Amino acid sequence: MRPNTSPSHERPAGAVPPSGHADTRAPFYPNHLFVEGVVALLVFALLVILACFWQVPPEEMADPSDSAYVPRPEWYFLFYFQLLKYFEGPLILVGTFVLPLLIFAALFLLPFIDRSEETRPSKRPWAMGLGLAGLLAVAGLTVVSVVQDAEHRMDLPPITEEHLAAGEDLFARFCVLCHSMNGKGGFMAPDLSQIGARVNRVYIERVILTPQIVSQTTIMSQIPLSDDERHDVSAYLARKKK
Amino acid sequence: MSKIWLFIDRRLNLSPLLREMADHRIPDHANPLKKASAFMYCFGGISFLILLLQLLTGMFLMLYYVPSPDHAYASVSYIKNEVAFGALTQNLHRVGASAAVVMVFLHMLRVYFTKSYKNPRELNWIAGVLLLLVVLGFGFTGYLLPWDQKAYWATTVGVNIIETVPWLGGFIADMLRGGDEVGALTLTRFFVIHVMFLPALLLCLLAAHFFMVRRQGISHPL
Incomplete structure (x- = not known):
């Protein structure tokens, strides 16, 4: 029994269309189901290959206190x-x-x-x-x-002992005027002894570039550092975890 | 085999149903063996296949996954590092989610550009748009479940976006979060939405979608 709402091109299998020629369209079973099976296997193979080669680097566990994390959606x-x-x-x-x-x-x-x-x-x-x-x-x-x-x-360079030492020197020259580190330094700005435990390196870079992202009313000025020097400072601070 | 089938068929009279399902012909414009451009008509079927794969891999992941802030991250690590084929299953589920979105989108584009949504297939188009929303809902809720930094903060941003919607936004955001912040309740809610509510909705909509395709046939070529 065919529904009468069926469009005219969908005739029961094997029925002779009005033109008088036999229906040459492939039947769903078994011909088309076989094609679908082949396509299904190909898609499955492709997904397995994708799953083997397209991996994402592991992330750290969720930390609701680390609001400096810049999330990206899928x-x-x-x-x-x-x-x-x-x-x-x-x-x-x-x-x-x-x-x-x-x-x-x-x-x-x-x-x-x-x-x-x-x-x-x-x-x-x-x-x-x-x-x-x-x-x-x-x-x-x-x-x-x-x-x-x-x-x-920002393609940050990897952290080496050399960069850490340079970062410490730069910190002693520019930052300690206001910030303190392990009890030494100024007190006009927040203590940075454990800054690396609270924020990541990219965020430190962004703050040095644009101090206003922390607060619109910050008194921190733009520090005259070259890109390399800034990377050194961010490396040094990112390692200050405790 | 045939005796068992006869036993069942005499009692339940299934053969007319089977014939109704299997006994139809594929129009040439939708048959990739006859016309190369017919590959476009495979997108819907491939979407369905991938969604089935997602259901299957999802079931296996649920054997080990624990939806609590204390254990979610560790249970995903366990799946990836200890469970046999766990890493493959987990990554298949992740890659499959992307593939499902791509195929559903391509399927929708095919239907749009061939104008297959026109009379008499309006209702099936609407079912399709609902299915798109369900698939995106799967993506959004599934993203939180690994409970890593990306998951937590992306969900925070996502729910904050919902919160800006006038009138209903605050209510929906509170319902999703179960509090003021993304936390333990959010995780269980997203988990249950991801593995119970959305799959139920998905299966109902897919049934309606396929029923309408069979009832109306594949649309005419351009």
Whole structure:
């Protein structure tokens, strides 16, 4: 028994179509099921290969007190996080509420908005244009996000004894005027004896570059350090764990 | 074998159901053996396959995973380092999540650009958009479960984003977190959403999705 809502091209297997020719379309069972089985095995093999080669470096256990950690979402949410960066202050609602609402409302209602029977791409410029624009936006935002993340990581040089010694010297020249270390130094700014246990090296770098990220009203000035010198100081401080 | 089948079929009369499921023909435009461009019509099936794989690997991970802040991280380490094939299973689940999002997205693009959502398939399109939301929900809730730094802080940011939504945002954020901060309750909630609520929703929506495809047939080519 066939449902009468079935489109005309879906006839029961083996039935002779109105044109009088025998139906040459492949039957689902067994022909197409076999093709599906082959595709399924290929996909499974590909996933196992991917799982073997695409590993992520292990992370430390969650530490709710380490608010300096800069989290990144799973890659398929990156475009959305990038989008949110362009909406600041009260405008954030555009990114977190208005746009998602509009996009998902449009998606749900799409078949009722776009009601014409026309399916040829050349005859539906609006749908094609919007679809491509959406696709490009998602792809573009993802790329921008990945590029910015790579810049943000700053490719810090590895920590060596040499860098640590240089960092200690620089700290003694510039930082101890205000900051203290193991009881020695100024008291105009926070003690940094255990700074490495509280924040990571990237965050230390960012604070030296832009002290205002800690507080808008900080009295800390931009310290005249070269990139290499800053890396030395951040190496030294990142190792100050206890 | 055939005797057992006859025994069952005489009592339950299953053959008409089986015939209804297996006895249909594949239109040439959706058959990759006949037309190369038909590979686009495989995306939905591949999405389904990957979701099945996710269910399976997820079940095996649940044998060892403990959804508490004290043990989650250690139990994932145990899976990765001690359990036989644990590292592969865990990584398959992680890679599979990405693959599922990619395939569901490609499937949606195919349906969009071939306008397969038009009359009479509006309802199936809506089921598809719901399925997309469910798959993204799996991704969001699953990200917290390893309870590492990335998981904790990404979830904090994610829930903070939800919190900015007017009227309902604060309520939803509190419901998800079970408090003011991401903590033990958040982890158990995300875990139960990830392994019970979403799979139940997923299976219902998939059943509806497939029922409608079989009932209406594969859409016409362009």
